[in-house]
Amino acid sequence: MLSEHRARSNGDSDLWLMLARKPHFPIGPSLWVDSCNLVRETSFRQETTSNPPAIPPATCPLTSAMLSRQALRSLRAAAPQRTFAPSSVRSYAAAAATQDVKPPVAVYGLDGTYATALYTAAVKTSSLDPTARALNALSDLYTKDAKLATVLATPTLSEGDKSAIVAELQKSIGGAANDTVKNFLAALAENNRLALLKDVCDKFGELISASRGEVEMVVTSTQPLDNRTLNRLETAVAKSQYVGQGKKLKVTNEVNPDILGGLVVEIGDRTIDLSVSSKIAKMNKLLTDTL
Structure with missing residues (x-):
């Protein structure tokens, strides 16, 4: 709960970065748009719950004083009601993105937030199994290269360095790097959270195990x-x-x-x-x- 509170109050928090602005990296919208949609949809629900849609006033050449009660009722009944389809609220057009995805278990922490977002994106794009294989391959890289954790945790990485690291990670796992994984890696790099990669892989593994x-x-x-x-x-x-x-x-x-x-x-x-x-x-x- 503390991390969620900080995410709402701290303007520099990762969650704010994920929700409020589009990454500079040339990535697809799956991860960050899903998060944006979550905020928009929540805001929409709160708005429509606390402030029910008002009925548009009737427009007629006659003045309201000349309208009988029966005519006024008829006009109000015929007036179009404000309705919002899910597609009008959400900012992306992918059909799979209209699904509601509930993770099988709750995972906590900032790494859990990224893992849950990745799981949701993978389910919506029907790429859960390939994404799981890619995350396993990324996790195995830590065993093969002892210096990887140190490199990813370097706080002074430039934009060019992060782009090169993301490209190298994608190259290392070969064909397992689908679009969902590429977007995920780019989101970590954009938010300066590449150091969380191993922890996110572990939390994602928990989600996969629970789903199976x-x-x-x-x-x-x-x-x-x-x-x-x-x-x-x-x-x-x-x-x-x-x-x-x-x-x-x-x-x-x-x-x-x-x-x-x-x-x-x-x-x-x-x-x-x-x-x-x-x-x-x-x-x-x-x-x-x-x-």
């Missing part, structure tokens, strides 16, 4: 687990109360030597901490409280 009925399980260990161990964990957790009926588990193994041993299992928004470091911390707290 998947429950993500992250298993953290001190060293990589073999497939047999992961399969046993997946089978055990799939039968538990942590996974809803009809849901599919998506298992990911992460390595963190700091846990010293054991496992940390994260299922959705729940965490099962079976690590050695956690047990040591509990023992230390118990000894401290006792002494």
Whole structure:
């Protein structure tokens, strides 16, 4: 809620930039126009709710004093009412853009805002699966190039630098860079938020998993687990109360030597901490409280 409040009050905020002005980059209107439309449509609803459309006054050669009540009623009944079709409110003409898209789950933060906007644009352009593959490819670039995060976080990038970076990112993921992804990357660059790319990819992955009925399980260990161990964990957790009926588990193994041993299992928004470091911390707290 705090980030949303800032987005409304701070003239330099990213959300203001996305909604109030068109990017300088030569991008399509999918992302920023959808956001503009959201503001316009919300404003329209508030306006029409608080101020119902007034009935236009009747125009007649005769004066109002000469009109009978019955004639006045007839004129008012025949007067055209103010009606607004969705197409007249929205500023873009794409047929798919008239759909109402509700994300499967809510993701928060500025990265969540961009991820939700990207998800909405992908659904409206019927490019959800290609966009998901492109975001996975972009996320993989961070593993292949350790310097990528540092480059994208540089605060002194010129417009030319950002254009070159966007072009290189599109080139790196090849044919996966559809128009929706190109617009998304250009919007990040325009708003000086390229540093959020990895976080947006992660949040977008959450939206995709939720839309497919998947429950993500992250298993953290001190060293990589073999497939047999992961399969046993997946089978055990799939039968538990942590996974809803009809849901599919998506298992990911992460390595963190700091846990010293054991496992940390994260299922959705729940965490099962079976690590050695956690047990040591509990023992230390118990000894401290006792002494």
